[in-house]
Amino acid sequence: MIRIVIAEDQGMLRGALGSLLDFEDDLEVIAQAKNGEEAIRFIQTLKPDICLMDIEMPLMSGLEVAEELKKQGVNCKIIILTTFARPGYFERAVKADVHGYMLKDGSSDELAESIRSVMKGKREFAPELIFGSMKDENPLTKRECDVLRMVADGKTAKEISAILFLSAGTVRNYMSEIISKLQVKNRIEAISIAEEKGWI
Amino acid sequence: MIRIVIAEDQGMLRGALGSLLDFEDDLEVIAQAKNGEEAIRFIQTLKPDICLMDIEMPLMSGLEVAEELKKQGVNCKIIILTTFARPGYFERAVKADVHGYMLKDGSSDELAESIRSVMKGKREFAPELIFGSMKDENPLTKRECDVLRMVADGKTAKEISAILFLSAGTVRNYMSEIISKLQVKNRIEAISIAEEKGWI
DNA sequence: TAAAAAAAATGACAAATGTCATCCGAAATA
DNA sequence: TATTTCGGATGACATTTGTCATTTTTTTTA
Numbered sequence: 001m002i003r004i005v006i007a008e009d010q011g012m013l014r015g016a017l018g019s020l021l022d023f024e025d026d027l028e029v030i031a032q033a034k035n036g037e038e039a040i041r042f043i044q045t046l047k048p049d050i051c052l053m054d055i056e057m058p059l060m061s062g063l064e065v066a067e068e069l070k071k072q073g074v075n076c077k078i079i080i081l082t083t084f085a086r087p088g089y090f091e092r093a094v095k096a097d098v099h100g101y102m103l104k105d106g107s108s109d110e111l112a113e114s115i116r117s118v119m120k121g122k123r124e125f126a127p128e129l130i131f132g133s134m135k136d137e138n139p140l141t142k143r144e145c146d147v148l149r150m151v152a153d154g155k156t157a158k159e160i161s162a163i164l165f166l167s168a169g170t171v172r173n174y175m176s177e178i179i180s181k182l183q184v185k186n187r188i189e190a191i192s193i194a195e196e197k198g199w200i
Numbered sequence: 201m202i203r204i205v206i207a208e209d210q211g212m213l214r215g216a217l218g219s220l221l222d223f224e225d226d227l228e229v230i231a232q233a234k235n236g237e238e239a240i241r242f243i244q245t246l247k248p249d250i251c252l253m254d255i256e257m258p259l260m261s262g263l264e265v266a267e268e269l270k271k272q273g274v275n276c277k278i279i280i281l282t283t284f285a286r287p288g289y290f291e292r293a294v295k296a297d298v299h300g301y302m303l304k305d306g307s308s309d310e311l312a313e314s315i316r317s318v319m320k321g322k323r324e325f326a327p328e329l330i331f332g333s334m335k336d337e338n339p340l341t342k343r344e345c346d347v348l349r350m351v352a353d354g355k356t357a358k359e360i361s362a363i364l365f366l367s368a369g370t371v372r373n374y375m376s377e378i379i380s381k382l383q384v385k386n387r388i389e390a391i392s393i394a395e396e397k398g399w400i
Numbered sequence: 401t402a403a404a405a406a407a408a409a410t411g412a413c414a415a416a417t418g419t420c421a422t423c424c425g426a427a428a429t430a
Numbered sequence: 431t432a433t434t435t436c437g438g439a440t441g442a443c444a445t446t447t448g449t450c451a452t453t454t455t456t457t458t459t460a
Contacts, residue, residue, distance in 0.1 A: 009305075010283060010304050010305060011304065011305040011306055011307060012213065012217070012281075012304040012305065012306060012307065012308060012311065013212070013213050013216065013304065015307045015308060016213065016216035016217060016220055016308050017212070017216060019220060019308070020216055020219060020220070081212075083210060104210050104211065104212040104213065105209075105210060105211035105212065106211055106212055107211060107212065107215045108212060108215060108216050108219070111212065141406090141407065141408085143407075143408070144407095151388065152388065154384065154385070154386060154388045154389035154392060156385065156386065156446080156447095157446075157447070158446085166408090166409070166410090167409075167410055167411080168410095168411095168446095169409080169410050169411050169412090170408075170409050170410060170411095172446090172447060172448060172449090173408090173409075173410080173411095173448085173449085173450090174408090174409095175447075175448070176447085176448050176449060176450085177407095179448075180449095184354065185354070185356065186354060186356065186416090186447090186448090187388070187447085187448090188351065188352065188354045188387070188388065188391070189354035191388070192354060341436095341437065341438085343437075343438070344437095356416080356417095357416075357417070358416085366438090366439070366440090367439075367440060367441080368416095368441095369439080369440050369441050369442090370438075370439050370440060370441095372416090372417060372418060372419090373418085373419085373420090373438090373439075373440080373441095374438090374439095375417075375418070376417085376418050376419060376420090377437095379418075380419095386417090386418090386446090387417085387418090
């Protein structure tokens with residue numbers, strides 16, 4: 001019996017998947033977490049074989065959970081199940097040694113098959129992740145990402161310079177460099193692209 | 201037998217809900233649409249009793265579909281099923297005479313009960329929609345929304361002035377008014393709040 | 401290990417945004 | 431119907447953002 005924890009903040013999908021996967025003879029959903037912290041707690045205490053992990057969840061993202069569990073050497077195979085085919089998310093997931101990265105546009109039957117596959121030692125990555133724009137490398141440095149994230153939060157260059165102990169000119173220069181690297185014409189487009197790619 | 205069309209771009213939820221609702225003795229899922237245009241087409245040809253309608257879908261949003269079907273006098277009860285408790289979405293849905301507005305954090309059992317309720321002539325609105333910030337009235341005029349939407353798309357004041365046949369000063373003044381009404385300190389926060397509220 | 405490249409950092413200047421005072425026409429109110 | 435208020439619109443001025451040239455430090459490469 002493959003023991004599964006589901007980590008998904010959206011109750012309807014969580015419940016529906018829980019029911020459908022439980023119908024399978026060889027699968028057992030032993031817990032359902034609605035945020036990242038519950039996910040960590042259930043995985044630590046119940047020690048499931050598999051965790052189906054959403055990414056964008058309250059309290060702690062699925063990627064943060066995966067990174068934390070890898071750091072703790074927890075022996076649970078994580079399959080990311082997300083809406084977003086974002087290179088930044090994918091790269092981070094791969095670095096966290098997840099066993100799968102599935103998109104939510106497949107069926108629950110396909111998901112069940114992927115779970116069985118992963119239990120047999122395979123890695124299940126949705127085919128469309130391997131090609132095209134999913135391989136986009138993040139062109140921004142860590143500092144640039146830090147700055148863009150704060151701009152995306154609505155902070156002014158003045159505020160950001162105070163937080164990072166930089167001059168306002170430096171912060172403006174970072175923004176200018178970001179705009180140039182992403183080949184956009186202003187900060188709003190820069191934020192949009194970086195979020196779509198999962199780089200911030 | 202209550203005949204249901206499901207309109208949901210996310211395949212896994214669409215399939216899972218389709219299966220679970222079909223298990224109910226008195227419910228029959230007769231079609232599943234993955235975008236707004238399919239939804240319109242299926243509703244027009246199959247004439248279901250109920251349509252479960254997501255909002256954010258490709259080609260045509262669920263709200264646009266509902267508005268179009270109201271305009272055509274189509275006799276199908278629409279139940280909005282969305283992730284977002286946004287006053288702008290809610291107001292628009294109510295104006296389109298939908299029969300329900302449910303959030304995706306409930307269970308499929310609760311959803312089935314709501315469908316039965318709606319068939320008996322009731323309106324099903326998630327309780328949390330009636331209170332608090334869901335009643336926030338959009339403080340922006342139509343013109344201000346037009347301008348903010350284009351700013352959110354990354355357009356400059358210069359571009360917007362060309363598109364709307366206004367002077368750049370006028371566009372800047374609209375932005376300034378928007379920033380003041382929403383009580384934020386810049387356009388990025390203005391975009392954020394307006395999107396969260398479903399006003400743009 | 402040394403040289404080259406990249407990242408981090410800065411401030412002057414140009415360009416864009418945001419504020420403010422103002423005017424006109426439409427809509428709302430008395 | 432007249433008056434008041436609001437929305438739409440404009441441009442001058444103040445403030446902020448974005449560009450550019452530059453320097454220093456760190457990282458990468460030969």
